[in-house]
Amino acid sequence: MAQPERDERLARAFLDLADTLTGGFYLIDFLHVLTDHVVNLLNVAAAGVVMIDAHGRLVDVTASTGSVHQLEQVQLDFDEGPCRDCCYQHESIGPMDLSGPAARERWPRFSQAARDAGFGTVAAVPLRLREESIGSLNLFHIHPDALDPASVRLGQALADAATIGILHQRLANDQAERVGQLQTALNSRIVIEQAKGYLVARLSISPEDAFARIRAHARAHQRSLTLLCEQVMQGSAGTELFAIPAAPRPDV
Amino acid sequence: MSTTASDLAALLAAASQSAQGLGALPPARCAAALALDGLTISLINHSGLELVWSDPADTPGIALDDLQYTLGEGPTLDAAHTGRPTIVPDLHAMPETRWPALLPALHDHPVRAVFALPLHLGVIRLGVLTGRRGTPGPLHRAQMTDALALAEAATVILLTPDGVHDIGSNDPLPLHRALIHQATGALSYRLGVSLTDALARLRAYAYTNDRPILDVAHDVIHHRLHLGSVFK
CATH class of the missing domain: 3.30.450.80 (Transcription factor LuxR-like, autoinducer-binding domain)
Structure with a gap:
């Protein structure tokens, strides 16, 4: 690739990886963008990504080719491999010769599978911001000892950009979700008051008695209080909620 | 400062x-x-x-x-x-x-x-x-x-x-206008109108009678105000 074209692609890659807040965001699509740029810009044969979920489990495998996708899955299934180690150790792994004794000893099943898929070298860099790792990026080459340090460094730079993009997006998502929860909580409070008032008027009871009745009904029918109150106001609540309170039986 | x-x-x-x-x-x-x-x-x-x-x-x-x-x-x-x-x-x-x-x-x-x-x-x-x-x-x-x-x-x-x-929850942030929402629900039943209309009439009554809306809502809920004819 000519230098000007490569520079332009590099700039494009960093822009793509930062641009997570406009339009729809799908993590899998975004990780494909990352692996595509990595393969285009670095001297590597293939790239894959493994993400860590909130509970520390490895999830969300993405890769530039089908065979690497399988290799990432192998790491999850056998709980061994450079991506897995990189996720848990929060630092880059390799490059390692896949037929060398170190790799064979450390990841017996993974290195066998990788060699079978035609790869000679592997490296992994973390998707990391300060202390937090959210996943790792695997780089594969077909020749042994073929991954040069410059490629690994650039891989780390792209992984850093992607991490910032993903964390921005997560933050924006969390906040949007909380705005929704706030609105829901407020609406819920209001509709409960409205339903109380409705029963007050319909049954000539006090607001406290109305609330007790609504709560008992919701509990007996295992329905959410808010949902029941919405049904009261829409006229679709069960009729027994409106049964006239029985007058106390006079003592004979 | x-x-x-x-x-x-x-x-x-x-x-x-x-x-x-x-x-x-x-x-x-x-x-x-x-x-x-x-x-x-x-x-x-x-x-x-x-x-x-x-x-x-x-x-x-x-x-x-x-x-x-x-x-x-x-x-x-x-x-x-x-x-x-x-x-x-x-x-x-x-x-x-x-x-x-x-x-x-x-x-x-x-x-x-x-x-x-x-x-x-x-x-x-x-x-x-x-x-x-x-x-x-x-x-x-x-x-x-x-x-x-x-x-x-x-x-x-x-x-x-x-x-x-x-x-x-009920405590640290109580809904100040809870009573107004109760009155809105009550009026929607008594007058047979939507919640939006019931609230509008409550507000209109408070405005035309120059009374605090919470006082009006209180009267509606505690049956001191039988609004039927007034609101129609």
Whole structure:
């Protein structure tokens, strides 16, 4: 690739990886963008990504080719491999010769599978911001000892950009979700008051008695209080909620 | 000014560490730190604004909010609708056409200056922080900076899980207009109209009879006001 074209692609890659807040965001699509740029810009044969979920489990495998996708899955299934180690150790792994004794000893099943898929070298860099790792990026080459340090460094730079993009997006998502929860909580409070008032008027009871009745009904029918109150106001609540309170039986 | 600013910083720090939502932020002390007479926060909801944060002793501030709710106009509502601060250094200097129903109603009110700042997250409008003062005059630059910082901090506190929780539970953030929503539900049954219409009639009655809307709502719920014919 000519230098000007490569520079332009590099700039494009960093822009793509930062641009997570406009339009729809799908993590899998975004990780494909990352692996595509990595393969285009670095001297590597293939790239894959493994993400860590909130509970520390490895999830969300993405890769530039089908065979690497399988290799990432192998790491999850056998709980061994450079991506897995990189996720848990929060630092880059390799490059390692896949037929060398170190790799064979450390990841017996993974290195066998990788060699079978035609790869000679592997490296992994973390998707990391300060202390937090959210996943790792695997780089594969077909020749042994073929991954040069410059490629690994650039891989780390792209992984850093992607991490910032993903964390921005997560933050924006969390906040949007909380705005929704706030609105829901407020609406819920209001509709409960409205339903109380409705029963007050319909049954000539006090607001406290109305609330007790609504709560008992919701509990007996295992329905959410808010949902029941919405049904009261829409006229679709069960009729027994409106049964006239029985007058106390006079003592004979 | 520097002492009040550090008061405010201490109040905000304490509230955000308490994990008790807005309930941990004392409105009267925040108002004092900003050299204002009162502060309220209302949240935007599809049926209007809900007053969720005020000092129970702040009668003029609560009355100002209720009046705006009844009349459907005022600086707090403007800030909610436009998403921009509405600064009124002197209510008496405003042309009556700006808020034709509210301004006459506020004439005998101990409120001269109102500062309404929107609470927002990006383009999402959440609510309004409203400050008031009994004397006319602008907000100084430092006061404005503090008021904006308070608005921002209140937004953050509201958006913590505890901020939501407090509104969902009954205690630290009681819904000031709960009784109005009860009365709306009651009227919708008695008059056989939608909730929107029931609320409109409640507001209209309060306005035409020159009574606080909460008093009217109380009478509706406690059967002292059989509104059938009055509202029709």
